[in-house]
Amino acid sequence: MxxxxxxxxxxxxxxxxxxxxxxxxxxxxxxDVRALLSARKLIQGKLTTSR
Structure with missing residues (x-):
């Protein structure tokens, strides 16, 4: 054990x-900066693909 x-x-x-x-x-x-940049990139990708 x-x-x-x-x-x-x-x-x-x-x-x-x-x-x-x-x-x-x-x-x-x-x-923190890396997390914000990653979230920003994800949101930008979602906005550009939904158009």
Missing amino acids: KTDKKDARGIAQLMRLGWFRQVHSKSLAAQ
Whole structure:
């Protein structure tokens, strides 16, 4: 049976072995801008295809 304690130990072991790399994550502001641009593009597409 898997437990949180076993999971934590496994993750810690993987970190010690260097199997994980640090990744870049975008800021919340950048994510918000991307969401707005995606919604805008979707709406524009719907307006142009319905004509």
